[in-house]
Amino acid sequence: GQQLNQSPQSMFIQEGEDVSMNCTSSSIFNTWLWYKQDPGEGPVLLIALYKAGELTSNGRLTAQFGITRKDSFLNISASIPSDVGIYFCAGQSPIQGAQKLVFGQGTRLTINP
Amino acid sequence: DTGVSQDPRHKITKRGQNVTFRCDPISEHNRLYWYRQTLGQGPEFLTYFQNEAQLEKSRLLSDRFSAERPKGSFSTLEIQRTEQGDSAMYLCASSLGGTAVEQFFGPGTRLTVL
Secondary structure: OOOOOEOOOOEEEOOOOOEEEEEOOOOOOOEEEEEEEOOOOEEEEEEEOOOOOOEEEEEEEEEEOOOOEEEEEEEOOOOHHHHHHEEEEEEEEEOOOOOOOOOOOOOOEEEEO | OOOOOOEEOOEEEOOOOOOOEEEEOOOOOOOOEEEEEEEOOOOOEEEEOOOOOOOOOOOOOOOEEEOOOOOOOOOEEEEEOOHHHEEEEEEEEEOOOOOOOEEEEOOOEEEEOO
16 A cells, blocks of 8 residues: 655654654655654644645644655754654545545654753 | 543453454544554554444455444444454544544554454
């Protein structure tokens, strides 16, 4: 099936550093969403993007919907310990059907204090 | 708390047994989704409901799996004759419906099949 490729797979950073991760696909998506998941919990929605080129912020988080509709990135500024977790991109594809979300494999963020 | 809730949070069962999970969506949401997540992977879509109608099922949903949403509110996911490969986190999500795209997830049910 259709897949989203996230990179990097894992990141080890110092507290206070900025973080950047991205998500790419071989086909277009109508919507991109970014989620964060803590161990043993469900994903929590961070940001939703609705149209190509859109740049959206949520506090220290900024995400963009790529102009080609095949990619998205998420930036976290001035990282803090509670940013630790796994970040997933997800998209809704016009091919796969409007309702299901297709997820990437996640980027694991670890922060050294 | 008005978020999505799931019960139980953890289930350990022996191979061959049947299990049933429950999901209560956010109250005004008319779309409900089930996903499965294995270790180190992102969630994978299983099925979704618009009110009480089951509108799409993934090929991942074998004939041992059945989902219902009888009154358009809570949903159940049943797995019959469980296999070790069914061990995973089962996630439920809901959305408002219409043009809304945001899906809000519950805490999940962790299934371990021995």
